[in-house]
Amino acid sequence: MTRTLVVTNDFPPRQGGIQTFVAALLERRPPDSLVVLASDSPGSAEHDAALPYPVVRRPTGMLLPTRATARAAVQLADRFGCDTALFGAAAPLGLLAPRLRAAGVRHLVGATHGHETGWVALPGSRQLMQRIASGLDVLTYISEYTRDRLAPALGERTRLAQLSPGVDVDRFTPDVDGAAVRRRWGLGEAPVVVCVSRLVARKGQDVLVAGWSRVLASHPGARLLLVGGGPAEASLRRAVTARGLQDSVVLTGPVGHDELPQHYAAGDVFAMPCRTRRGGLDVEGLGMVFLEAAACGRPVVAGTSGGAPEAVQDGVTGHVVDPRSPGAVADALSGLLDDRERARAMGEAGRAWVEARWSWTTIAADFARLLEPGCDQA
Structure with missing residues (x-):
């Protein structure tokens, strides 16, 4: 089974749309296929103890692509035998991709969520997104609108694939009583x-x-x-x-x-x-x-x-x-x-x-395919 190292700033118990998205994706993966490297936030110890997969927190509220973060990511990938890595938000942590690839991670995926369309509109941040894309096998987008903004700026540096958030159709249902x-x-x-x-x-x-x-x-x-x-x-x-x-x-x-x-x-x-x-x-x-x-x-x-x-x-x-x-x-x-x-x-x-x-059933199947090494050749 492919084991995935997830490197992310956006992870519960911190709240937000990206945090919810990343957690929901991981919830639908086999627990023994995951290990997470995340930033810290209040209540994280209690939250992580209830998860079925290991989470390692760096002692900072914001992970940056520093040498220390790179060492921690490489050590986790080696310890757990990860052959795939996912960056919960590609910018800026996707800059770590070359270090992980050099350490033996074969397949690297970065997610985007919408605000990156603003990044590629500005010269300095556009160059950063281009560097990130060059190190990844797949960069995901949430809508055709965001793809149309990202693609001209990124060119052929990586493969773009849609990965949108899903809806929990068992929670959000016409039977809910208001x-x-x-x-x-x-x-x-x-x-x-x-x-x-x-x-x-x-x-x-x-x-x-x-x-x-x-x-x-x-x-x-x-x-x-x-x-x-x-x-x-x-x-x-x-x-x-x-x-x-x-x-x-x-x-x-x-x-x-x-x-x-x-x-x-x-x-x-x-x-x-x-x-x-x-x-x-x-x-x-x-x-x-x-x-x-x-x-x-x-x-x-x-x-x-x-x-x-x-x-x-x-x-x-x-x-x-x-x-x-x-x-x-x-x-x-x-x-x-x-x-x-x-x-x-x-x-x-x-x-x-x-x-x-x-529905998350559909989105989870898309996610599983994107994590497979070689999907960038599809």
């Missing part, structure tokens, strides 16, 4: 539009607020549920107050990962009108929230940023709209609230699509 969440936030039986995401400008919660009065004009009892925390929370609360929307817009603040399915289920429609900012440097790589909402049987309304349209079958599982237009966003939401039968059909189509294309 009644308790509705009671907690005083939503009653009202029509609810829900957005689950970090509160940052790119995600477009401000556009939802800006267009919400237009939704209320045709659905006066509707509620907007904004789930999550982040730096934009204060400005969003001010906007809600300034527009007199306190009775119809609820900001929950941060919500635990275990409660997310119930918050999706509390909504009738999911919306996140994400938009690209900062000249393309701040962009949505894919948008797993659209797929999680679809897995819960909810129609989705997405913005056009980056890979987000790839997480929606426009007109089938939901709508892709202009995220710069509060009116366009509001009209899409009102249309779904108007036509419950169409909304239900879109939710059912979304669930079926996620099961077929985006």
Whole structure:
């Protein structure tokens, strides 16, 4: 069996999308095929003790491709007989690849997650990504959008292969009951539009607020549920107050990962009108929230940023709209609230699509193939 050394800064108990992605990939591999080298974080000892594979923590909150990190990685690869290495985020730790190859690791894979599209847009960081790619057999991408940005910059330095995050279709399901969440936030039986995401400008919660009065004009009892925390929370609360929307817009603040399915289920429609900012440097790589909402049987309304349209079958599982237009966003939401039968059909189509294309069963099989030496010749 191929044994894989995983070198990563992004690993629980530290929270975040990349951490969740990496942990979910490893959860679906045979435990005796893995060893992890990671940075340290509070609670790591308790977390690691419950895992079925060994984790070695460096005494730092941030692993860098230093000589000390390289020595630790080479020692682990030798100790456990690793013939494959995975970098949980290719930049910058992928710079260690030549050292590992020289030590006998035959197959090296690096993952990208979306922000690297900004890296290749800037001369200095583009050269760094080119160096990293040159040392790897495979570099993964999460969406066709990110591939289209990476490929011209990286050329023929490595093979590019898609490896997207997956959805736990047993957790995110139409059978989840959102009644308790509705009671907690005083939503009653009202029509609810829900957005689950970090509160940052790119995600477009401000556009939802800006267009919400237009939704209320045709659905006066509707509620907007904004789930999550982040730096934009204060400005969003001010906007809600300034527009007199306190009775119809609820900001929950941060919500635990275990409660997310119930918050999706509390909504009738999911919306996140994400938009690209900062000249393309701040962009949505894919948008797993659209797929999680679809897995819960909810129609989705997405913005056009980056890979987000790839997480929606426009007109089938939901709508892709202009995220710069509060009116366009509001009209899409009102249309779904108007036509419950169409909304239900879109939710059912979304669930079926996620099961077929985006479940962890499918993603895990893709991952297993990418770890096999020689897959770069496929």
